[in-house]
Structure formats: C-alpha cells, structure tokens
Amino acid sequence: MLSLTDDAGRVGLGEATPLPGFSPDTADEGQRALAELPGALGAIDLPADGTTAAFAIVRALAPLSSRLRHLPAARFALETALLDLLGQRLGLPVSACLGGGRYAEVRVNGLLTTSDALPVMLERAGALVARGVRAIKVKLRSRGEEGFARDLEALRALRREHPGVELRLDANATWSLDEAPRRLALLAPIGPRFVEQPVAPELLHHLGACDVPWAADESLAVEGAPERLLEAQGCAAFILKPAMLGLLRAHELGCRAQARGVDAVVTHLFDGPIALAASCELALSLPRPPLACGLDAHAGLEAWPELRIPQLREGGLVTASDQPGLGIRPWMD
Incomplete structure (x- = not known):
C-alpha cells in the first residue's frame, strides 16, 4: 500500500498488487520503485477544477515514465494515490477527476469457471442470478478437443438453466489462430456476447470477424496492439485492467475504444480494497457506461x-460514492 501526504495533511492512497503468473x-519490484519516489516526482500544478486533474498527474509523472514503464502495478498505485489527493483537495470523486x-451506476458481472463440476457451476450461477447479477463470465479452463467438448456441454447446460443471462467467455489466449474460428462457430448457438482473448496477445488482431465476436484483454499490454485492434474486424470490447495497464492508460484506452464503437469492461486483477475502489472509479469515469464490469467483491x-x-x-x-477522492480510509486511522 502506498500513502502520499500533501502539505495540508491530506493522505492519498494507492495499492500495487501484481498477480503472480499474470x-x-x-x-x-513495485516496492523498490515506490520506495525511491520521494524527490522524484515532478511539480504538481493543482487544477482549479477536476477537468485537468489527469493532465496534472501525467506531467508530474513524466520524470518517472522510463522507471515505471514496465511496472504497471506500481504506476497504478502512484496514479491512484495522486488522484485520491487531488480529489480530496477539489472535493470531487476520482471518477470526476x-x-x-x-x-x-455500473453493473458488475459474475465469474464462473468450467474447472468446477457442472452441478457446482450451476449452483453458483443460480446464486449470482439471485443476487441480481445479469451478466456472467465463464473462464474456459479445459484443454484440448475433449476438454473443449466438455466445456461446450457445460455452457449449453448453463444456457438452458439461465436463458436470459448475458454470457461472456474467456479462453485465456489458449487457442491457436487456426482453431479459434471453428470453436467460435461452435459456441455461436449459445449466444455469448463475446469471447475474451481467444488467441495469443500478439496474434489477436489477425483473427478477424468470426461467428462470435471477441474481446481484447492481455493484448492491450502489447506495445502497438491497441491501435491495431481498434482497426480490426471482430473486436467487440476492450477489457481494461488498470493493475496491468496503469490507471491513466486504462482510462485512455477505454475512451478511445468507446469513441470507435468498441465496448469497454473494467475488471480487477484480484486486487485489494484500495485498487478495487480505484477500478470502480475508473468504470464510472468513461464517456459512456461500460458493459457490466468484473468488479464484484472476491475471495481474495x-x-x-x-x-x-x-x-x-x-x-x-x-x-458513485459521493465522497472526495477514493472515499476510502485505511484501517490504520
């Protein structure tokens, strides 16, 4: 957890929680980079209102750009803490800044995985629907053709059980560029809104239009890939993870996607409470409401x-929290 204190004694909070393996x-690395911050920030020209707050932070972070380039979780923590401070000073939530x-308001989506036994998956789906969740994301964990066939049967059962729920699927970049169009065609009768990251990040822009639209997740962290994906046929959504991209970069990509008619979804990376609050503010800050977001509370x-x-x-x-900054105070108070 990162805390920054300004001259008036306000405390801005940030959090760097990189997910091992992802x-x-x-x-x-993040702790070392953040520990070196005192004296490294550029001057912060405090804006008179929230309209230029993000620009003020971009300027302040300019001296650190090369140091934080490959440390998105640390950058996320620093951007969050600075926006929290500015929001408190201006009396505005981070989303307004x-x-x-x-x-x-923004709705959240539920999360299921095909690695669970089918009865367990259906029971969890029922619990999500009972809570008011209207969109469910399913991670496709099985591998190989037999595994995909099992996943397909599980998804058919889920669709029969909950015909009115929006389904989204996540292949986690495990399909080849050759097999992805065929598998997407087999999934079409189930009616998923899209399949996240069906192929490897650097290949996604080659996939093109398929029977089921697809969404970009890990590809957004590949240099130059977002620009190619905005031009690609078949790309339905950008999945924005500020812990993987940085908060301001995720906001920029969300705005650019929506301007091109591509949907946006904001999701956590199993972050802690401070980063999750910041991700919620990001979801509330885009030019138009994102799709139901992956911001539900999680076991972590x-x-x-x-x-x-x-x-x-x-x-x-x-x-909206209707509180300045993040509206969240640490347990140490």
Whole structure:
C-alpha cells in the first residue's frame, strides 16, 4: 500500500498488487520503485477544477515514465494515490477527476469457471442470478478437443438453466489462430456476447470477424496492439485492467475504444480494497457506461483487514460514492 501526504495533511492512497503468473511486474519490484519516489516526482500544478486533474498527474509523472514503464502495478498505485489527493483537495470523486460523472451506476458481472463440476457451476450461477447479477463470465479452463467438448456441454447446460443471462467467455489466449474460428462457430448457438482473448496477445488482431465476436484483454499490454485492434474486424470490447495497464492508460484506452464503437469492461486483477475502489472509479469515469464490469467483491479480499469499499453495493452494482477522492480510509486511522 502506498500513502502520499500533501502539505495540508491530506493522505492519498494507492495499492500495487501484481498477480503472480499474470502481471509483468512483481511486488518486490513495485516496492523498490515506490520506495525511491520521494524527490522524484515532478511539480504538481493543482487544477482549479477536476477537468485537468489527469493532465496534472501525467506531467508530474513524466520524470518517472522510463522507471515505471514496465511496472504497471506500481504506476497504478502512484496514479491512484495522486488522484485520491487531488480529489480530496477539489472535493470531487476520482471518477470526476478523470472526466466522468455522467452516470451514477455500473453493473458488475459474475465469474464462473468450467474447472468446477457442472452441478457446482450451476449452483453458483443460480446464486449470482439471485443476487441480481445479469451478466456472467465463464473462464474456459479445459484443454484440448475433449476438454473443449466438455466445456461446450457445460455452457449449453448453463444456457438452458439461465436463458436470459448475458454470457461472456474467456479462453485465456489458449487457442491457436487456426482453431479459434471453428470453436467460435461452435459456441455461436449459445449466444455469448463475446469471447475474451481467444488467441495469443500478439496474434489477436489477425483473427478477424468470426461467428462470435471477441474481446481484447492481455493484448492491450502489447506495445502497438491497441491501435491495431481498434482497426480490426471482430473486436467487440476492450477489457481494461488498470493493475496491468496503469490507471491513466486504462482510462485512455477505454475512451478511445468507446469513441470507435468498441465496448469497454473494467475488471480487477484480484486486487485489494484500495485498487478495487480505484477500478470502480475508473468504470464510472468513461464517456459512456461500460458493459457490466468484473468488479464484484472476491475471495481474495478476505486476506486484507476489513475495509469498506464505498463504491460497491448489494445487487451487483458499482455506484458513485459521493465522497472526495477514493472515499476510502485505511484501517490504520
């Protein structure tokens, strides 16, 4: 956890929680980089309102750009803490400092995995629907043709059980460029909104239009890939993970995607409460409401001291906190 204190005694909070095996950086690398911050930040020209807050932070971080280039979790922590401070000074939530505030709520999606036995998966789906969740993302964990056939049967059962629920699928970049179109065609009768990252990150822009649209996740961290994907046929959505991209970069990509008619989804990386609150503010800051986002509370939060996340509401909703900054205070207070 990162805390920054300004001259008036305000405390801005950030969090760097890279996910082992997925994040390009590690917790140790982030801690070393953040420990070297005192004296390294550029001057922060405090804006009179929230419209230029993000630009002020970009300028302040310019001297650190090369140092943080390959440490997105650390950059996320620093950007979050600075926006929290500016929001408190201006009396605005972080979403407004990013230029948002046009809508009051965003729905969240549920999460299932085909590695669970089918009865367990269906039971969990029923519990999500009972909570008010209207979109469910399913991670396709099986491998090989037999595994895909099992996943397909499980998805058919899920669709029969919940015909009105929006389904999204995530292949985690495990399909080849040759087999992806065939598998997407087999999934079409189930009616998924899209399949996240069906092929390797550097290949996704080659996939083209298929029977089921696809979404970009890990590809967004590949240099030059977002620009290629905005031009690609078949790309339905950008999956924005600020812990993998940085908060300001995720916001920039979300705005660019929506301007091109590509949907956006904001999701956590099993972050802790501070980063999750920041991701919620990101979801509330885009030019138009994103699709239901992957911002539901998750089991990993149990490892943290209990801390209320003011943006999360019952019934599968993220709402504006109506508090300055992140609206979250640490348990050390």
